[in-house]
Amino acid sequence: MSQAGAPRITAFVCNWCTYAGADLAGTSRLQYAPEVRIVKLPCTGRISPLFILKAFEGGADAVLVSGCHPGDCHYTSGNYHARRRWGLLRKLLDLTGIDSRRLQFSWISAAEGQKFADLINDLTAKVREAGPFAGANPARKRLAPAPEEAQGPRRES
Amino acid sequence: MSPTPSLREDAARLLREGRVKLVIGYRAHAGGGQGPAVPEGACRAPLAGGGGRRPAFIEEAHRAGELVFDGACSQNLAAYLKKPEVRARMPLAIVASEAVGRSLVSLAAESQFAQGALLALAFRGERYEGVKEVEELAALAREAAPEPRRDPDIGRRLAELAAWPAQRRAEWWSARFSRCTRCYACRAACPGCYCQRCVTERNVPQWVSTAALGHGNYAWNMIRAFHQAGRCTLCGACASACPQGLPLMLLNTFLAAQAAEQFDVEAGLDPAAKPLIGTWDPEDDNSFFT
Numbered sequence: 001m002s003q004a005g006a007p008r009i010t011a012f013v014c015n016w017c018t019y020a021g022a023d024l025a026g027t028s029r030l031q032y033a034p035e036v037r038i039v040k041l042p043c044t045g046r047i048s049p050l051f052i053l054k055a056f057e058g059g060a061d062a063v064l065v066s067g068c069h070p071g072d073c074h075y076t077s078g079n080y081h082a083r084r085r086w087g088l089l090r091k092l093l094d095l096t097g098i099d100s101r102r103l104q105f106s107w108i109s110a111a112e113g114q115k116f117a118d119l120i121n122d123l124t125a126k127v128r129e130a131g132p133f134a135g136a137n138p139a140r141k142r143l144a145p146a147p148e149e150a151q152g153p154r155r156e157s
Numbered sequence: 158m159s160p161t162p163s164l165r166e167d168a169a170r171l172l173r174e175g176r177v178k179l180v181i182g183y184r185a186h187a188g189g190g191q192g193p194a195v196p197e198g199a200c201r202a203p204l205a206g207g208g209g210r211r212p213a214f215i216e217e218a219h220r221a222g223e224l225v226f227d228g229a230c231s232q233n234l235a236a237y238l239k240k241p242e243v244r245a246r247m248p249l250a251i252v253a254s255e256a257v258g259r260s261l262v263s264l265a266a267e268s269q270f271a272q273g274a275l276l277a278l279a280f281r282g283e284r285y286e287g288v289k290e291v292e293e294l295a296a297l298a299r300e301a302a303p304e305p306r307r308d309p310d311i312g313r314r315l316a317e318l319a320a321w322p323a324q325r326r327a328e329w330w331s332a333r334f335s336r337c338t339r340c341y342a343c344r345a346a347c348p349g350c351y352c353q354r355c356v357t358e359r360n361v362p363q364w365v366s367t368a369a370l371g372h373g374n375y376a377w378n379m380i381r382a383f384h385q386a387g388r389c390t391l392c393g394a395c396a397s398a399c400p401q402g403l404p405l406m407l408l409n410t411f412l413a414a415q416a417a418e419q420f421d422v423e424a425g426l427d428p429a430a431k432p433l434i435g436t437w438d439p440e441d442d443n444s445f446f447t
């Protein structure tokens with residue numbers, strides 16, 4: 001969380017649908033929580049798992065990933081490829097401590113400005129409720145290794 | 158009867174007839190000694206105590222007598238197929254336990270060697286099955302493992318972790334990842350980790366910090382495991398290579414179970430399988446999207 005206690009949300013969105021939807025929310029003067037930082041990519045297919053890890057590493061309290069509805073991808077199948085990756089990645093991150101309140105996915109079209117504004121408000125509220133991630137964030141940049149006694153036994157399954 | 162005579166005969170014959178240029182197998186290690194420990198969750202026979210086994214690279218028929226095979230032969234020889242000096246000696250034959258066999262099938266599915274470039278001297282348990290093409294090897298693997306094989310202890314451990322709050326899971330994993338020294342022995346031991354340049358070594362831009370600290374270790378272990386999703390055959394080589402004893406089989410087994418559950422994918426059984434990541438289906442799970 002930033003100094004003011006507002007959650008830091010990183011949103012990875014595709015250029016053709018969700019970014020246009022966010023733009024529509026703006027031009028329609030819809031109010032939504034200001035804590036979100038939008039990163040625009042050409043397509044959800046371009047959103048590598050590394051981007052998501054990097055955002056958490058940099059201290060994001062939550063990450064939103066959003067693009068064109070299935071069937072509407074500008075490049076026909078980028079979002080189908082992405083959906084499969086995320087189906088696995090989100091489970092792996094959940095296992096290691098980044099649960100689904102912190103990593104959310106949506107499909108938002110260029111016409112869904114209202115859906116974008118609602119989603120950001122909803123996500124912000126959920127992340128506020130979950131509390132600051134900093135201490136518990138397993139991906140966060142820390143400068144010292146965990147103390148020896150916290151590292152657990154050698155050889156375990 | 159010991160399988161060794163027929164194994165040696167087949168290896169010698171393949172070399173003599175010029176069908177292969179190299180046979181990769183196991184030999185007894187003069188010094189005896191302990192091989193690497195087999196981690197829990199590895200789908201292969203536990204070490205028969207004290208039997209030191211080393212890889213053997215045999216190019217001349219008269220040396221085929223050095224070959225041995227028993228339960229102590231636990232190293233995954235398929236990892237040698239990554240080496241350019243080994244690839245230069247194709248066609249080759251490789252002594253294939255069930256675990257090695259599954260790795261070979263999975264590599265064939267990923268077009269990692271040309272058809273006919275590889276023969277297996279296949280075993281099922283300690284029974285010698287003879288010289289097999291990849292297709293036959295896959296049939297053997299399907300026969301041997303009709304049900305997905307997961308270590309029940311690992312399953313229990315995963316269920317235990319799943320019941321914890323996320324914060325406790327994060328702490329538990331962070332403590333373990335912080336032991337990682339980034340030696341990449343896990344990567345070197347895995348037949349599936351064959352990229353010429355690993356993402357962790359790319360530095361423009363640097364996505365995965367190479368510092369052996371919390372954030373770099375988290376990113377590295379996530380990416381290593383994720384890149385194996387739907388590909389890992391649960392051979393256990395990575396975990397037994399890890400000098401720091403990280404519970405890598407928990408990550409691998411978890412993802413293998415997810416691949417099976419979400420996408421009905423079981424690695425190493427079908428040489429014509431499509432890659433899990435890299436293909437898609439319009440009917441894939443959409444329930445986690447708002």
Ligand code: SF4
Pocket residue numbers: 346347348349350385388389390391392393394395396409
């Ligand atoms: S990641 Fe899977 S296939 Fe690779 S060494 Fe580990 S257990 Fe074997």
Ligand code: SF4
Pocket residue numbers: 336337338339340341342343344398399400401402403
């Ligand atoms: S073998 Fe173990 S210590 Fe070495 S890089 Fe892999 S996980 Fe880290």
Ligand code: FES
Pocket residue numbers: 014015016017018042043044045067068072073074075076077078079
């Ligand atoms: S262009 Fe929007 S998801 Fe591909």
